[in-house]
Amino acid sequence: MASILISSSEKYSGKSSLCAGIGIILKDKGYSVGYMKPVGNMLVDVNGVLSDEDSEQARKLFDLKDDIKNITPILLTDNLVEDALAGVEKHLDKTIIDAYGEISRDKDVVLLEGTGGIGGGAIYGLSDPQVASIIGTKILLVTRYESIHAIDRILSDIELIHDPDMFAGIILNEVDEGQLEHVCELVVPFLENKGVKVLGVLPKDTTLRSVPISEIVEDLHAEVLAGSENLEVLVDHYLVGAMEVNSAIKYFRRTPNSVVITGGDRSDIQMAAIEARVKCLVLTGNLQPSAAVLGSADEAQIPVILVRGDTMSTIERMERLIGRARFRREHKLGRMVELINNNVNVKELMSLIGL
Amino acid sequence: MLEKLFDPASVAVIGASRTEGKVGRAVLDNLLESYSGRIIPINPKADEILGLPCYPTILDAPGGAELAVVVVPAVLVPDALEKCGLAGVKNVVVISAGFKEAGIEGSKLERRCAEIVKEHGMRMVGPNCLGIIDTASGLNASFAASMAKKGNIAMMSQSGAICTSTLDWADARGVGFSKFISLGNKADLSENDFLLEMEDDENTAVIAAYLEGVKDGPKFMEIAREVSRKKPVIVIKSGRTAVGSRAVSSHTGTLAGSDEAYNAAFSQSNVIRADSVEQLMDYIRAFSSQPIPDGRNIAIITNAGGLGILTADACQFAGLSLSSFNEDTIGKLRGKLPPAASLYNPVDVLGDARPDIYGFAIETILDDPNVDGVILLTSPQAMTEIKSIAEVVVEKCAHTKKPILCSFVGGTRIEEGEAILNRHHIPNYPFPERAVASMAALCDYGVMREHEYVLPEKFDVDKEFVSSLLRDAISNGRRTLGLESFDILRAYGIPVVETLNVKTLQGALDACENMGYPVVMKVLSADISHKTDVGGVRIGLENADDVERAYLTMMSDVRRYMPHAVVSGVQVQKMITGGKEVIIGMNRDVQFGPLLMFGLGGTYVEVLKDVSFSVAPVGVDVLKKMVSSIRTYPILTGVRGESPSDIASIVDTLCRVSQLVSDFPEILEFEINPLMVLPEGQGCVAMDIRLTLGGE
Structure with a gap:
């Protein structure tokens, strides 16, 4: 059975997007693609059945007809933790093998997504390398390359995988434009010399970081007060307007594709944001702005949205929205596929998967 | 170019009303009171209003109108303007509110109005304003409670309330205006257009403005620079503080702007900035009635020592000098003033000084070439004949080309004197410091207008x-x-x-050898804006060992404090x-x-x-x-x-x-x-x- 487990040493390194991108590429090549996240850690309720957020997204994306319980057979619930600590035998190996059997039955290839970090789940005997060994598949590592420290991390991860035959290779993700040259000329040859196969180097991409304003509106349960014609505009940064107005305008002008979060009563900051032509204003505290400010926002065609929460909680939500390549919108998936096709050796990856 | 706005042959009031208390009635009443041109009420529900034939639309009025004042609800304004355009009206004053200040729908309406005005080649005051007044033509196209008195001050204001308060304040003091303009939302005409218009207006000697912001800063500076060479331009600009600027944004949907920028811009374009409404009024009184002094040497004449000293202090703070009188002046004063009087500046004519003594002192001092202006102080003491003193001041003022500002300090006992001064447009300030500030403004302007750009x-x-x-x-x-x-x-x-950018330690060492010690080394990285904060600057490196150690520790520090920064090398600078x-x-x-x-x-x-x-x-x-x-x-x-x-x-x-x-x-x-x-x-x-x- 052709399969691969996509793992990483840290959270939010791009596993889900890579699964989605690779899956779509394989589908387009005519393969029937299956997906599993054997151990779910982000619980969601799907019409009365508990599942994992990533799994649910993948199920919709690949239009999977499989039983939700087989896509993610194990969920990291409090009970499971307590049982593991108490030493209760749960036969989790068998659960995974059975589910994989069901999923893989009518598929050409199964993509498996790891749980959080590579060593996570070790207390249940379900770290990514352990899961790969249970199923008998190889591991593809994906890691964000932010600095030289990433190399230490990669080499330690490979140590964790233990069995060299189980390690397929690595994809370096979100490499800063300024570091691309350094990475390709020095880091990649270094890793290759150590016997680490580097399958691709993906540059940092603003489209993937971005979200359309409509998604922010949806996520924050916000009310649109102005600029409703521009809700599909993409934003890739958020800024908090809590400073003095003349500093605010400097700050906003430096980051034009941004959302500004500020209090509904801070008309000076709101005007500074409008003047700096930011992409969207999020007003917190359910405080209606002044009519004149709305008039100006409308004139500048800048969406103004009002939320109930305070600035702190709005920032927290925004933190989760921006910079995480969740595929609720078509444009991001297309961009991911494009990035993989341009920067990953897909042919070699396919042969490693067993296709 | 806007003369027909202020002096039209006919005025249509779109939304005229006969109902007392309505804006459409107030405007009509104001026009009827002082305007001698043709007044055309427009209202589809009436045939005549206050004895004037009324038409359903401006298009039905025979002969049209040169100016239209629009008071209909905001939603009806675009249509009214469209009809004005078709009827050949050239200027409109839109008093109606409910535009940008009222939110999104209003903002859209306002843009629509501006478009229509532009399409038809019309000019528009407002919307959301009190209207305009021109005392020379008798036009009162506003809903202000009263007509302004005739005078030489042109006043424009971004706040309707400041307009009404100023008018009332001025009325009480006999201060008159040439023009009065409520700017409203400035969708078309702004302060810049009116500054230009007033530059050559023969009835205007002083231009005053209350502004919350300017529409086009560079243009404003260019125009004000020119206009202020001919006439003083006095501006009060609000929204200077954090809370104030928030209020401006909330009020008008604009940015108040940085106060430093306004100060610099005003100073570069010779605009006189008033810091309070009180100061604005104080300044316009001085500028509208007094000549501009040739220098900064001021004489103080007082009947009370304490007031004289306070005023001398205030002069020093304001950058004014006290004149040193020439011998002739002192000799004359000694001949007529009582022995106990102080003959040197400030001149104390003593508490019992009679009007003729005041008159003599004023005349003598004004004659002294070392005196550029006089501040006259009076305290109502037992023997003070306030009325006669005021009359003497009036007489002496009429015969001099130097400014005289008064401060009769008191309450009921100075009232009569103040009334006389007011009647003759001689500024009287309730306290001496305000007279000094106004005198300083006159002197400053004297210097400014002589300055060549x-x-x-x-x-x-x-x-x-x-x-x-x-x-x-x-x-x-x-x-x-x-x-x-x-x-x-x-x-x-x-x-x-002298600098060299290098990528490696060896490169740095070579560069230093070439350049000669001592050197400074700085990290090169587009990601690091505050180099010192992350250890990215090393100074006073005397030799190769210093450079090597500095390079290695710098790279280590930078990596520690900013692990994600992309470092492209270092810059070696000559120390x-x-x-x-x-x-x-x-x-x-x-x-x-x-x-x-x-x-x-x-x-x-x-x-x-x-x-x-x-x-x-x-x-x-x-x-x-x-x-x-x-x-x-x-x-x-x-x-x-x-x-x-x-x-x-x-x-x-x-x-x-x-x-x-x-x-x-x-x-x-x-x-x-x-x-x-x-x-x-x-x-x-x-x-x-x-x-x-x-x-x-």
Whole structure:
């Protein structure tokens, strides 16, 4: 059975997007693609059945007809933790093998997504390398390359995988434009010399970081007060307007594709944001702005949205929205596929998967 | 060009009403009271209003109208304007509210109105205003409670309430106006148009304005600079503080703008800034009635010693000098004033001074060529004949070309005297300090209007080089530039410290050998804007060992504090000693554009806030003043035997920076920090730069 487990040493390194991108590429090549996240850690309720957020997204994306319980057979619930600590035998190996059997039955290839970090789940005997060994598949590592420290991390991860035959290779993700040259000329040859196969180097991409304003509106349960014609505009940064107005305008002008979060009563900051032509204003505290400010926002065609929460909680939500390549919108998936096709050796990856 | 707005042959009131208490009625009443042209009420529900034939639309009115005043609800305004356009109306005053100040729908309506006005080649005052008044033509196209008295002051205001209060205040004091304009939302006509209009208006001698912001800053400066050479322009600008500017934004949906920028812009365009409504009124009274003095030497005449001393103090604070009288004056005064009187400035005529003594003192002192203006103080003492003293002042005022400002200090006992002064347009201030401030404003204006505008210098620079460098940076998504962009300064002829950019330790060592010790080493990274904070600057490196250790520890520090920063190498600079550090900066102001900043450098800069500002492009005269106006300027001229710094080279650098930031609007922020100024004759060198780029 052709399969691969996509793992990483840290959270939010791009596993889900890579699964989605690779899956779509394989589908387009005519393969029937299956997906599993054997151990779910982000619980969601799907019409009365508990599942994992990533799994649910993948199920919709690949239009999977499989039983939700087989896509993610194990969920990291409090009970499971307590049982593991108490030493209760749960036969989790068998659960995974059975589910994989069901999923893989009518598929050409199964993509498996790891749980959080590579060593996570070790207390249940379900770290990514352990899961790969249970199923008998190889591991593809994906890691964000932010600095030289990433190399230490990669080499330690490979140590964790233990069995060299189980390690397929690595994809370096979100490499800063300024570091691309350094990475390709020095880091990649270094890793290759150590016997680490580097399958691709993906540059940092603003489209993937971005979200359309409509998604922010949806996520924050916000009310649109102005600029409703521009809700599909993409934003890739958020800024908090809590400073003095003349500093605010400097700050906003430096980051034009941004959302500004500020209090509904801070008309000076709101005007500074409008003047700096930011992409969207999020007003917190359910405080209606002044009519004149709305008039100006409308004139500048800048969406103004009002939320109930305070600035702190709005920032927290925004933190989760921006910079995480969740595929609720078509444009991001297309961009991911494009990035993989341009920067990953897909042919070699396919042969490693067993296709 | 707007004369028909203020002096139309006929006025239509669209939305005229006969119902008392309605704006449409108030406007009609006001027109009927003093306007002699044809008045045409427009209202589809009436055939006649107040005896005037009324028409359903302006298109039905035979002969149309030259001016239309619109008071119908906001939603009906676009249609009314469209019809005005078709009927050939040239000017409209839209009093109706419910536009941008009222939100999104209003904002859309306002834009629509501006479009219609433009399509038909009309000009519009408002919307959301009180209306306009012209006392010469008798036009009162407003819903103000009363008509202004005739006078020589043109007043415009962005607040309708300030208009009504000013009118009422002025009425009580006999202050008259030539024109009164409520600017409203300034969808079409703004302060700039009216400034231009009033420049050559023969009925206007003084222009006053209450503004919350200006619509086009550079244009405002250009126009005000010209107009203020002919007439004083006095402005009160609100929204100076954080809370005030928030209120401006909330009120008008505009940015109040930075106060430093307004101060610089006003000063460069010779606009007199009033700090309070009280001061605005004080100034307009002085300017509308008194001549501009030739100098700053002031005489104080008083009947009370205490008031005289307070006034002398106030003069010193305001930068006015007390005149030294010539012998002739003193001799004359000695001959007539009582022996106990003080003959030197301030002149104390004593508490029992009779009007003839006042008259004599005033006349004698005005005759002294060392006196440019007089402040006359009176305290109502037992023997003081307030009425007669006021009459004497009136008489002496009529025969002099020097300004006289009075301060009769008191309450009920000075009322009669004050009334006489008011009647003859001689300003009386309730307290002497206000008279002094107004006198200082008159003197300042005397200097300002004589000042010739100096064109910004144009140096021969390599603009094309900078243009392509900036274009490349922007297309590569780089928003901040630093050390690596020293060539920008070189292209504009700004001296830069000798530097070499290298990628490795060996490169650094070689560079230092070539350059000669001591050297400074700075990290090169587009990601690091505050190099010192992350250990990215090492100074005073004396030899190769120093350089090696500095290089290695610097790289380690930078990696520790900013692990994600991309480091492209280091810059080795020749170490400069024996200079003084100054800062030249620029921040692009929303209203006025590039706002230059100058200050002394060093650690305490943030605390001292000892900086000066000017709006670029700017002439060398203003830049010289900019350098000399910081409090720590003496440090540059040299204290305690130090040799003076090369101030001319700072001014030259400022001139070049002014040209650079004016040439490239995409530069949002710019800083040379520090600029090392060497002793006189040795010039200055830029040690570090940082700039932020905007644009798509």
